[in-house]
Amino acid sequence: MPRLTKISAVNNGLRSLPSDIGDSRSLTALHLASNRLNQLPDSICRLKTLKVLWLDHNYIAGLPMMFHQLGGLQQLMLEQNDMVYPPKEIILQGCDRVRAWCHRRMHDRVSARQHTIVMTVQDILKQIHERGLGHPAFFEPDVEVGMNEGTDHFYALVYERFWDTMLPALEREWQTGTAVPRGAVTSFGYSREEVDSVLLDYRDPTGRVLRTKTQMFRRCGCMGANGRRRVCVPPKVGWMCERKATLIKHDIILEREQEERRRQATEREDIEFRVALARRLVKEGSETIEGKKSYTKKAIRMAEALKKKKQMGEFESEAEAMKVHRRQVVEKKFSKRKDALNKEREHRLADLKLKVAGLQEELVSLRGWGKEQKEAQIDQVLASMATLPEDRKLAEVEQQLEEEVAKLEEKVAMVATQKARNVMGKKVKRDKEFQEIVDEMVVDLVLQDMEAAGENARRKAEQEHEARLWKQFIIPSFQSDAPRVFRRIMAMWLGVGMRESFAEWKIWTKKRISQRRKDARKALREAWHNYEAAGVVSVMAEWKASFWEEEYDIYTDTQTWRHKETGDVRTVRPTVEEFIPDGYEVPKPPSQRLEDMSSTGSSSGGDSSGDTEETAPRRRGRGTAGDSRSDGSRSSGWSIASSSSRSSSSSSDSGGNRGGDDRGDNDNDNGGDGDGGGSSSDVEDGESSRSLSARNTSAGAASSLAAFDAADSEDDRQVFHVLLRFRITIQVLFVVCRQRVRQLGR
Structure with a gap:
């Protein structure tokens, strides 16, 4: 009935409507009150000319998803239904409000599906990276793209390779039962057309999640027109190929995260401005007449100390060289005496050895008292070999050598000390070299003061930002929510619950x-x-x-x-x-x-x-x-x-x-x-x-503890004592926090 304009089926016990009711494009009024309808067909949303719709006194729980397409609807009756979508408070606000609510629901559902698709693709790319399924010639896992408020990380890939090789390889691993992290995606039920449409249109607070740009890859997989491999010229050290690629963001940035990025960027700009200002003030101060005099005076003192230290080092090296030379002379003099004594010792030792050998030959043919006499003579010769006079003389020579060396070192040290005193007492010669050292130290001092001023400015700015955050977020939470939370905790530990x-x-x-x-x-x-x-x-x-x-x-x-x-x-x-x-x-x-x-x-x-x-x-x-x-x-x-x-x-x-x-x-x-x-x-x-007042707290705790001690064992009492001490600790913390909040409020 293409020319039908009105249908009235009030109180007819209808349980459903025909699915092709939307083909009646000329329908303007539809009266279906007091029936047994529990749902509406989706085709009813195609009635663009519908102006009146009575659905009251039925069993309808929700309107169709595309109900907002009824743009000409002027009168809508939904009373006395089991309506859940939209809520009753929306229905009472009229037809336009119901249509707007349905449009919002449709938009939210579409947005939720798009959000799910984007997060699924991101999770799949993460699994491809972790499992090593992406070839370096077609997949780069971490590409940084600078934004105004920060840096975002992207996956760079050849989009066709994702659908042809990467995703099928991952699906094969899913089918083989390879271990998948908890919460990770294990199936992909979206078509390529839907995924392409969502990725092209989806945006987060920082912009689009899919971008196209020229990207470098660590391997080259380019192919020529004839189907053969084409080798590219490496664009940079460590990279083998540069080609057009698709970039997909690692994670979706939420609005609060973007606000936090903006706040941090603003803080960084403010801190850098204060640091630059502090450094500029120090530099300008150093260029004034007073500043130049002050820095020059400090630099001259430091240059004089450095010059004197350098001269002291030269004197110490000269004294050490002199000490080594004179020690060599003394050792050379004593070495001649030691050589002579060593020769005498060797001759004497050889004579004694010959004497011992002769006595031992005579000892073989002797017996009795004669043998004892020869053995006594041999022992006497051996004793004399152990106590040669040359050994004593050599020890005396060594002792004399050590004494001479000690006197020499003392003398050299006295000379070096005297020279050092002379150097410290004299003024440093301010020649051209000295002036160059002073100029360099002036520059170093200015740079040091600039760095110190910048660090002080940075620390002060960070403290101010922290105090502002505390005043903006922490103190209001203490003034509003924290006392209520602490009161609830205190009430529970005082006995309630x-x-x-x-x-x-x-x-x-x-x-x-x-x-x-x-x-x-x-x-x-x-x-x-x-x-x-x-x-x-x-x-x-x-x-x-x-x-x-x-x-x-x-x-x-x-x-x-x-x-x-x-x-x-x-x-x-x-x-x-x-x-x-x-x-x-x-x-x-x-x-x-x-x-x-x-x-x-x-x-x-x-x-x-x-x-x-x-x-x-x-x-x-x-x-x-x-x-x-x-x-x-x-x-x-x-x-x-x-x-x-x-x-x-x-x-x-x-x-x-x-x-x-x-x-x-x-x-x-x-x-x-x-x-x-x-x-x-x-x-x-x-x-x-018991009550929540502090006056009744101790009495309630004491009575509870007394009853517990009278009725239970020693183990039970110990556990209860621990609970009681913890409760008292909570009370003390509550009092301290309340005093702190009052101080901050004042």
Whole structure:
């Protein structure tokens, strides 16, 4: 019906509209109130001539995505619907406001999709770089492009290569199951046409994310018209090719980041201006008459000190050379005497060696007293060889040489000191060389002062910018949000919300203590079982030894032992140790008894301190009964004189004792839970009476701590004390911060 202008279907129970309703281009009014419609077809957005649309009293939750295209719509009725998009407050503002809201929603959805596509491409390029899938002839991972407010980083690539080789290679790695970082892209479901359109149009606060420019690459992959490789001329050292490339930005710059860049750029400009101004002032001051005089005076003093230091260095080198020369002369003089003494020593030593050799030849044919005399003569000659007079003379010559050298060094040092005094006392000759040194030092001093002034100006400017930021952002946050936050924290640590946390923590702690006590008791029972089982070995050995009876033979006057069953006879008395297996070691008993654990519960840090006056005697009564039974079991298990029947009875007694322990444990656990419930109620009563004022804080904390100490174990009290100290620390921090905020406000 191409000429249809109005449709009225009010209160007809319609559940849907035909999908081709948008083909009625002449339709101007559409009345669909009081039906059962839950959605509208997208084709309704093609009714450009539609002016009236009644949709009230239906079940519609949202309008179509392209609803803003109904530009001629003048009357819109949407009352009594389950409307979510747009919200009801938008609907109440009229048709134009609804159409504007739908247009904004469409724009946001399109922008979000474009943003997702750009970020996906950036993530893919990052994975290509990290996995090494981009050939250096077609992919450069980091290219810096200078902007007005900073520098942006781009990926440079040959765009066709991205679609032909890089992206397929990455998709193959995705399919093979190669590890991908958490949050990285693992699929690419966009067409090339859509990606090209988005990259060409998408902009962030700094400009377009895709750019085209000539870029250098580290390898050359250029091809000629004939399909053969064409070698390029390297444009720069380290680069092999320069060609037209596509640049895609590493990351999307947000508006707040751009504002931060602008602020930092403004701060840098201000700081550099102040530094340049400070340096210029110092330079201008140095060019004035007073400045020139001041710098020249400082430079002359420094040049004189440098000149004198240089002369002192020359004198020291001359003195050292003189010292070396005179030492050589003295050593040469003494070397002649030492050579003569060494020759005399060698001659004397050779004579003595010949004498010793002759005496040794004579010693061979001698016996008795003559031999002893020759040996004494040989010893005397050897002693004289060890104490030659030439050795003493050589030592004296060395000592004289050292004394001469010491006197020489002292004399040279005196001469050098005198020359140094003369140099320090004289004025420096101000010749042409001296004037050149002064001019150079004047320039150095001016440059140093310029650098110092620039650094001072930079530091002062940075402090001012920091103070301005503090005053602009930090102080307002303290004045508005911080007190509220601190008040909330202080309220929580004063007791509001602490009751529930403490109750949950108490239940968890009691369960943990109970389980730990049960595990410790189980381990102790197993230790006692093993100990008693090891004791059976000694009992069996004693039983085997009891089969041997002692006998006395009156005819041979000997004592023997006979076995009751086998009739074997032996003359050695059998002992219990003979029947104990080899390698058997007497085990050590456990360090604690089961009755001690059941009566006190101290093995695992039990909460026995929480026992009331009714439960404590009941526990002690069970512990006493267990003591009487367990004492019998222990004594029967290790008595050497006991029999097998006693051993079995002790085992049964031990089992009864363990049963009593288990019953006692259950009673203890129940009693502990009851005690815990009482203390929790006390805490709740105490917490309900607290307030957030500082006057009631200490009283509430003291009452809570007293109730806790009276109801729980030592471990619980220690943990609660830690929590209480932390709460007091928070209160102190709150007071200090509040005082600091007041000072800053003033």
